[in-house]
Amino acid sequence: MEVAGDPTDFIPVFNRLDKNGALYKKVQETIKNLENDRIVGIRIKISQVPAYYTWKHDVNAVFKVDLPGAWRLIYGVLAIHDEMKALLMELFDHKSYNKRFGYK
Template sequence: MEIKVKGAERSVLEKINGLRTGTTEDKRLFVHLDKAFDKLKLDPFCGNRIQKKRMPKAYIDKYHMDNLLIFNLPGAWRLIYFIERYGDNIIVVIVDFMSHTDYDRIFGYSRK
């Protein structure tokens, strides 16, 4: 079985790669994301499943997926992804990464 990690859109990968040359904080986040990708290649299900009722309709409509997971990163950052299967192959599709505050707002845990 082969496990690959890809971005749902090119822009998410560009955003991640842009962290390499950013501030010290950006570079630190890039390292954490890179380590997360390594972990996801070993175990794509290591994140926590997001309840279907919490999945943003915009994500479902845009990506036509039926599963969504969150990988908690240091510094209260969140990596959002879903999993696709193609025969024996698994693709981890990165949707976005965001601060805990943005995660709470987008996934309905905050009223802001």
Template sequence: MKFNKPLKIRGTKDDFVPFYTSLNTSSKLHKSITDTIDLLKQEPTRGDHIERNKIPDYYIKKFKIKTLFRIELVDYWRLMYAIHSFDDVGIGILVLEALDHKKYNARFGYKN
């Protein structure tokens, strides 16, 4: 699904934003996240859509989301995001968190 204009993107203030701002801006992970966010502005459904019954309760309870997407980053990291409605801008993208392989498996209940 493409949108006529780029969507606004926000990161979760307690999870994604502190993590992202702590990264060295010259790191591969920072570049991968930045490039991915730029792509998502134009094509928000570019990531893999997670089926509703497979969305971890953690995301539903903490962020009150109804949709969840995953997109792969460099070195087996994943960016979790939702298409979300914001009071001030309407529909946008809420970046929930970036997870390494081990934390991703734990969040989704997979065995390492």
């Protein structure tokens, strides 16, 4: 499936990662899996998906991938004209993840 990254919430963070680090390598592995039509991570219940993702991306399904160093990758899967596409929506540390999802 085609994979793209959100230009404001994913790409800038991804570009700042250490290219030799475990976090970067795990994100790259996740991208390769998605490109090979392998869904990875945990599907988030629609009732738990922050409204931010719903209004910004209008995705059909949202997934969370746990990464090294307690980082999280949130991506959505969209069906456009019968083609599946993955949108890497956000990459952040655990504290920012908790804030986005309203956890204490």
